[in-house]
Amino acid sequence: MKIKIKSESGFIPHYETEGSAGMDVRAFMDLPVTLMPGDRELIPTGLFMEIEPGYEVQLRARSGLAVKHGIALTNGIGTIDSDYRGEVKVSLINLGKEPFTVNNGDRIAQMVPVRCERAVIEKTEILSETERGHGGFGHTGVNDDNKGNC
Numbered sequence: 001m002k003i004k005i006k007s008e009s010g011f012i013p014h015y016e017t018e019g020s021a022g023m024d025v026r027a028f029m030d031l032p033v034t035l036m037p038g039d040r041e042l043i044p045t046g047l048f049m050e051i052e053p054g055y056e057v058q059l060r061a062r063s064g065l066a067v068k069h070g071i072a073l074t075n076g077i078g079t080i081d082s083d084y085r086g087e088v089k090v091s092l093i094n095l096g097k098e099p100f101t102v103n104n105g106d107r108i109a110q111m112v113p114v115r116c117e118r119a120v121i122e123k124t125e126i127l128s129e130t131e132r133g134h135g136g137f138g139h140t141g142v143n144d145d146n147k148g149n150c
Contacts, residue, residue: 001052001113008046013111022060022110025090027102034101035094040074043090043108051082051113058112059090065108070096073109080111 005012013023027033028046035041051057059078065071074091090109094100102108 001055001115003052003057003113004050006048008048009105011046011105013047022112024062024107025059025088025109025111027090027104027106027108029102029104032101032103034099035071035092036099037070037094037097040091040093041102043092043102045088045090045108047088048085049080049088050085051080053082054115055082056080056114056116058114059088059109060112062107062110069098069100070094071100071108078109 009026009028011026011028013025015023025045025047027043029044033041033043049057057080059073059080061072072093072095074093078091080088088111092102092108
């Protein structure tokens with residue numbers, strides 16, 4: 001697949017290694033932004049994309065920022081749709097215990113291109129039966145040997 005990228009910062013995301021699934025996305029801003037614990041902020045990247053139809057680009061947290069500082073994406077995984085042409089911005093949240101400062105050029109997320117299918121929704125009144133049925137969260141993780149431990 002091909003992604004056309006316009007970059008106001010001059011930085012173009014790229015794969016760091018042959019086995020990398022994602023490409024780093026960097027902050028592009030005039031002044032640093034400090035996130036206090038619990039704060040959320042929309043961080044600009046200076047990137048604009050043209051993504052082929054049938055694909056999306058997912059924005060995901062960087063594991064190092066998450067583990068070391070508690071920095072996550074507010075929406076878990078951000079989706080950039082193939083018909084969006086605006087600036088890519090990353091919604092960060094500080095789940096850590098200390099303030100965290102984002103500086104211009106910092107790697108703040110990673111982008112992963114993903115093929116996506118369009119579903120055809122069919123309204124119905126009856127669904128097929130399954131072994132699981134209505135079993136909810138944790139339902140399949142309980143067994144007799146562990147006495148309810150998942």
